[in-house]
Amino acid sequence: MSLVNGLPAHVLLVHFVVVLVPLTGLALAACAIWPSVARRMGVVLPLLALVTLVSVPVTTGAGEWLEEHVASDALVRRHAELGDGLLPWAGALFVLAVVVWWRARRTAESGTSHGTRRSAAPVRIAAAVLSLAVATGAVVDVYRIGDSGAKAAWHDGYSKTASGGHGDDD
Numbered sequence: 001m002s003l004v005n006g007l008p009a010h011v012l013l014v015h016f017v018v019v020l021v022p023l024t025g026l027a028l029a030a031c032a033i034w035p036s037v038a039r040r041m042g043v044v045l046p047l048l049a050l051v052t053l054v055s056v057p058v059t060t061g062a063g064e065w066l067e068e069h070v071a072s073d074a075l076v077r078r079h080a081e082l083g084d085g086l087l088p089w090a091g092a093l094f095v096l097a098v099v100v101w102w103r104a105r106r107t108a109e110s111g112t113s114h115g116t117r118r119s120a121a122p123v124r125i126a127a128a129v130l131s132l133a134v135a136t137g138a139v140v141d142v143y144r145i146g147d148s149g150a151k152a153a154w155h156d157g158y159s160k161t162a163s164g165g166h167g168d169d170d
Helices: 009-033 035-041 044-067 074-084 086-110 114-154
Strands: none
Touching (some): 009 086, 035 044, 035 086, 044 086, 074 114
């Protein structure tokens, strides 16, 4: 994918990633911590994570096209390098979302007894901790990538002082 309505597709697609990764991370963490939330979300959690996972390589692919169509610059190269590191985070979000969804579904179907819930507590705690770690890592990575992209795009594209040409009635 290269252009959408005359604009580089990457600058449009990146908004999906910026929204979907934190949203998926938050949903995953909530579902891993509170099984009742996982039961209510049902299959939406792994579907959300799948859409997030697919959006990452689509966006990075569009970014690679854009990289070939802008001047070579250290900031652009840094952004591209960081962007290449997001796919493993998105993959981990997806895998954990499937695991959390599957466990919640299995628990709901089996109508677990109090004793079974206690024996499942270490697994649930481990899943919650791992989900929080992956969600945090993914969100921090998206922030770092976005920050580097903004610096690459805007580092010399604006004036730090107002031009005074807009909105002045003087």
